Amino acid sequence: MNQLPFITDQDFGKLNGKAALPKGEYDGCHFEHCDFTQTPLSNYKFSDCTFSHCDLSNAPLVNTQLNQVRFTDCKLMGLDFSTCDDFLFTVHFERCPMDLCSFYQGRMPATTFLGCSLKKADFTEAELAGADFSDSNLEGALFEDCNLEGADFREAIYLSLDPARNRMKNARFKKEQLAGLLTKYSLQIE
Structure with missing residues (x-):
């Protein structure tokens, strides 16, 4: 069985697209000014992470885990959160379109x-x-x-x-x- 890489307590800034963010489990990470517009984020796992000033508009989120994830000043247009993994799904949104x-x-x-x-x-x-x-x-x-x-x-x-x-x-x-x-x-x- 393929285990996803586990990335913890890291800061990511100004990333652009999937190539900049390998599929994995992200715990306690902070993403700032990243552009993931239409970037497939399916099957990623985010726990206790924050996204600030990021754009995730129209990014596929099939089976994506969002556990205690905070989005602040992020553009999240057209996201289908209904396709996320609902296990431990906990999110907070502040000033997000x-x-x-x-x-x-x-x-x-x-x-x-x-x-x-x-x-x-x-x-x-x-x-x-x-x-x-x-x-x-x-x-x-x-x-x-x-x-x-x-x-x-x-x-x-x-x-x-x-x-x-x-x-x-x-x-x-x-x-x-x-x-x-x-x-x-x-x-x-x-």
Whole structure:
């Protein structure tokens, strides 16, 4: 059986493409200003890693492990997180453009999306209990058959979801957001 190389506690800066990052298990590593746009990162393993100012847009993530991974100021457009290995999947996002990402059936309770753009992101059937969407743009984001119990939407903008299609006990909203919970009724709220 082929064992992946184990790389621990290293800093990687300004890498570009797959050739610059050999397939392996990365633990406690920090990636900064790396461009992995459309770079296949399938079957990689990242544990306790941070990505800062990186671009991973449209990178295939089939069977990729993301365990305690933090993305800060990273461009993550069009990523399909639903293809990641869901074992120990734990991520944190801060100030990341993540439009058109898919989290279909993702098991990600207490995930934080702080100041992110999640336009047209797909959260269908996602487990998001206790998630925090503070200061995030949810324009066109799809929430259907999700567990949103205890999720915090109070500072999110352009929120539109159907409470009848999601579990939402103790989810938190501002009263100004109530119109986004009634969209399907085509009401004129003034």
